[in-house]
Every structure is written in C-alpha cells, then in structure tokens.
Amino acid sequence: MGCPSQPGRPVPPRRHCTPPGPRVTGINGYPSQPSVRAGETVRLHIATSAPHFNIDFYRWGSKPRHAGRVGWLGCDAAPGRYDRDWHWPAYDFRVPRDWPSGVYVAVLSTDPVSGTPLMDTREARMLLVVTPPAPSGRKVLYKIPIFTYHAYNTAGGGSLYSASHVTLRRPGGGVGGPVKGLPDPYDATSPRQTFAHWDAPFISGMEGSGIEVDYCTDLDIDEGRFLNDGYRLLVSAGHDEYWSTGARRNVTAFRDGGGNIANFGANTCWWRVKVAPTGISGLECDKFPPGAPEGTDPDGSYGCPDHWWESEPENTLLGVSYRNGGGHWDGPRASLGFTVADADHWVFSGTGLKTGDTFGRDGALIGYECDGAAYQIDKDGRPRPTGQDGTPKDFEILGLAQLPADWHFAAREPTDSPRAATLGLRASSASGGAVFTAATTDWARLLATDPHVATITRNVLTRLV
Known part of the structure; x- marks a missing residue:
C-alpha cells in the first residue's frame, strides 16, 4: 500500500480506503x-x-x-x-x-x-x-527521547500513566498529539512533554553556537546504532525519563569505552521500558508493585518492577537520581538556583561566579523535576557523595540546591542526605569517559536568557568534545 514519491510530486495511494466508523476531521x-x-x-x-x-x-x-x-x-x-x-x-x-x-x-x-x-x-x-547515512566525522550525537514522548502521549485515550503498553504508531510522540501533564507556568507556549518545550530550545542554542551535531533516537540507541561511529560526546536534554535495557547497556558501554556523556536534564533513566517484540510498534512499562491498590503512587512505592533504581540505580551511570531530588509539578514554585561548590572548576570558566554564589535563581532554574546524589559535607565544608545510592565516589559535586518540603519526593533507601538538586561531573578516567549532569529539566529553558547557564553549557560541550 506504499506510495513511492519524490518531494513535490503528488502520487495517489495504491488502494482506495473508506474505513467504517467516525472520520478524522482535518x-x-x-x-x-x-x-x-x-x-x-x-x-x-x-x-x-x-x-x-x-x-x-x-x-x-x-x-x-x-x-x-x-x-x-x-x-x-x-x-x-x-x-x-x-x-x-x-x-x-x-x-x-x-x-x-x-x-x-x-x-x-x-x-x-x-x-x-x-x-x-x-x-x-x-x-x-x-x-546520517554513514559515519559523518562529527563528534557530538544528540539523543531524542522518543520513549518519553510516547509515554506521555495520550492519542487514542491512553498513555503509560494509564496503561502498561502503548504503541509508537499513532499521532503524537513529540508533536502532533495530545499530551498528559500540567501546564508550565514558566513557559506556556508548549506542553512540557514535547519536543518544543525542552529539546527545541536546547538544539537552537547548541547549533546557534556553532556546535556540529548528528541526531538519533533512543530507539536507535536501544538497537545498537551510531554510538560506535566515532562520536566523542552523547548529549541529552530536558526530560529523558524512559530508558530501555538495550539503551542503558549501550550507553554504559559507550562511556566505559571512553565516550563522554552530557545530560542537560533530569528525571533521567527513571523508568525502564521494554520495546515490544514487534520492534518499533510499542513500549511496555510495569510500574506498580504486585497487588497495589488503585490510586497507588508508583514513584512513592517500593517493589515497582520497572523502577531502574530498585534493580540497577541510574546513579552508577549518571551520578544522580530523581529519588534524591524531586518535582514541583503544578503552578509556580520557590525560585531556586544552584549554589556553586567549586568555582575554580573548568565548568565555571568565564562565568565570573565565585564559590558560594548562586545562579539561576531569578529564572527558577531548579525544577520542574530535578535529580540529586546522596552527599555529606566534608571537613573542608565541601559536599561529597556518600556512594550509598550508587553514585561513584569520584563524582564531583559542583553545585547544590536544597529542595523545600512542598515538593513531590520519590521513595528511596534510608539516608541522612538532604534532598537536593546536584550539579556535577565524573571526570574521564581509566574506567571510562566523563559524565556531566545539569540535574534539572529546566536547564534548556534558561539557555537563551541566563548567561551563566549559557557559558556552562558551552564549556561542557566544547571540553567534552
């Protein structure tokens, strides 16, 4: 039933189709x-x-x-x-x-x-x-979170918030479909769980600054494509919440082989999805503990089959987890920014920031969801990861933002660590490439308006390439 064509040349479908039932308008x-x-x-x-x-x-x-x-x-x-x-x-x-x-x-x-x-x-x-049709020689690969787009896509009456299985073959998935979620009071021009809300502004800033980039989806990563094509840096931004086992395995191998990762987002790798046996047709996610009553909050529960942190904490790859951060989903939130822990680090070069300064507060940089690491303050007054949540001990905490009590907090293992958004970096070493995390979904929202956010972004992209 396919219709081969060239751009600008109309070709009719090969069969006449007048299906029964209600018709699509428009x-x-x-x-x-x-x-x-x-x-x-x-x-x-x-x-x-x-x-x-x-x-x-x-x-x-x-x-x-x-x-x-x-x-x-x-x-x-x-x-x-x-x-x-x-x-x-x-x-x-x-x-x-x-x-x-x-x-x-x-x-x-x-x-x-x-x-x-x-x-x-x-x-x-x-x-x-x-x-790209063949390895391009570019050093940056940007991953589009198709899995997350479709998790929130409600076309056809359901999403992964009302069912355990959704198809990718329906309208939506970034653009063109209805979306689950509350409005963003800081940017009402697009729903949060869409390409336009976080990925588009980040890409605009990245390409506008002259960074040459190739693109792929998390389905490509799941199926083992592109990460072995000579890229030095894998980039993700915004809200990259749903990861398959294949994607996690292949990104980990990329890092272990010396590849660098820059995660300009949060709530990253929180839920595990399974790509349906029919390949690209669907996703499955089992969120609820066995026997959970209706209305159970899976984020606040233990024993959820597809919580990454309960079986293989995402901290081991990214350094942070949503369970040590939190979310403020509805309406304006307290205006929070990162307090700089080490202004001498190269991440802050050219920002003019000093240790103890806070950036991003005026733009409510922290939220609507953010990730953190369990930490303690050392004898020199510096925050250090405890490692009990899976965060590597050599992860450098570069900025913190402690969260107010009115945020939504997920279940986590017992710890004395405060809930705090945690900006940080695990430097490249013999055990693998560098991993940077901005630890907040709204990093891209401030990229065009906050000079500190823009400079840090440029430092990370250029250094890790």
Missing part, C-alpha cells in the same frame, strides 16, 4: 518509525478527509529551515487505540541523501501554507529524526 499522521537514515525511505501514515494534502518538512536548528515539500491524494481513516497500531493509509517518502542529520518537523496541510507555520501543535504535525 489532517494528522505519524511515521512508521521515528528515525530514518538520509537517502532511505520512511513510511508515513496520514489520514485526512481532504481530497489532497501537502507535507512541508522543516529542519530544526538554530531556527526552523524549510527542507522540502511533497503532495499526495488524501485518504480518510478512523482513529485507533493507544495500545494498537492505527494502520492509517501509508505513503512512502524517500528522504533526500543530502538532508543533514537533524530533527525534522513535518507540517501537514490541506491548503497552501504561506510563511513559516507554527512548528508545535497538537495535530497536523509529525516528528522525524534523520540520521
């Missing part, structure tokens, strides 16, 4: 897979009641750039369920080989589009990550 769609190599073909699934439609592709960099257009005859279809492939009409699109690796927003339209449309809406948008 237009929406989803890719059959979240990423594709430049030069290869990806199947796009589109439903519309219009007789024809166009797709305009925009690559997201320092700003959106139009990359191409394709048009086809329209075909209607009924919405599906959150846990089953929607099987919408399929159109095959060959990605031009000269498209640079990047995040591409596909804008679906039934009328001519004038000017640059909004990149983020809850319908008529698809996210597609174009990966």
